[in-house]
Amino acid sequence: MVEFVDLTHTFRDGMPGFRLHDADGSYTEYTAAIEPFLTHEDARPKFDGRCSFEITEMQFQTSVGTYLDSPAHRYAGEKDIAELDLSELINEGIVIDVRGRDPYEAISESVLPAGVDLSGMAVLFNFGWDSHWGTADYREYPYISESLIDRLLVENVALVGVDTINIDDDRNLDRPAHTKLLAEDVLIVENLCQLDALSDRAFRLYTIPIKATDTVAMPIRAFAEC
Known part of the structure; x- marks a missing residue:
């Protein structure tokens, strides 16, 4: 029997997002605002009281x-979200268990399984960091090292995903994972969750965004088919 595992955090009003530091020492907070654009009460008179609908604004x-x-997130003029083919968004996947790491600990290529062909695969790193979602601890996290990034490129992977807020060390302004992976059209997914459910299991990963043009990144409903 086919099983589907939801790997997506719930998208909600005021949800946690990342921060970018500003020149004055403050930071810009990224989040979502969700509210009714048209309520049932507002809509009812438009239908002569016979029915009502709510329309949401986000x-x-x-x-x-x-x-x-998408590659355009790092490189202006490169492939954006709408230009991604569905075949790039559906991949056989593997979860690498890297739980038990400390904040800002880099993991090396030694975590990759020996003798496993990763070509064309979605490689997901399970730090177990989704347990910190919505807390201050979520903002300081382990990450993949530059040597591991290079190895993933040699292995010709299709996508790399993490259950942390950033695939890169946010203290490193070179952003090597985004720089190297997206240069080779290796897609990146961040803020995954429930990767424990996929340990030692074969699965197909779906990472489908809205087909939005002139858009460099997009929230997705990520899920695995086991």
């Missing part, structure tokens, strides 16, 4: 929640 930066980065 405002958010596209790099919040569980989301996908």
Whole structure:
């Protein structure tokens, strides 16, 4: 029997997002605002009281929640979200268990399984960091090292995902994971969750965003088919 595992944090009003530091020492907070654009009460007179509908309005930066980065996120003029083919968004997957790490600990290529062909696969790193979602601890996290990034490129992976707020060390302004992976059209997914459910299991990963043009990243409903 086919099982589906939801790997997506719930998208909600005021949800946690990332922060970018500003020149004055403050920071810009990224989040989502969700509210009714038209309520049932407002709509009812428009239908002569015979029925009613609610319409929702959402405002958010596209790099919040569980989301996908396209190459255009790092490189102006490269492939954006709408230009991604469905075949790039559905991949056989593998979860690498890297739980038990400390904040800002880098993991090396030694975590990759020996003798496993990763070509064309979605490689997901389970730090167990989704347990910190919505807390201050979520903002300081382990990450993949530059040597591991290079190895993933040699292995010709299709997508790399993490259950942390950033695939890169946010103290490193070179952002090597985004820089190297997206240069080779290796897609990135951040803020995954429930990767424990996929340990030692074969699965197919779906990372489908809205087909939005001139958009470099987009929240997705990430899920696995086991």
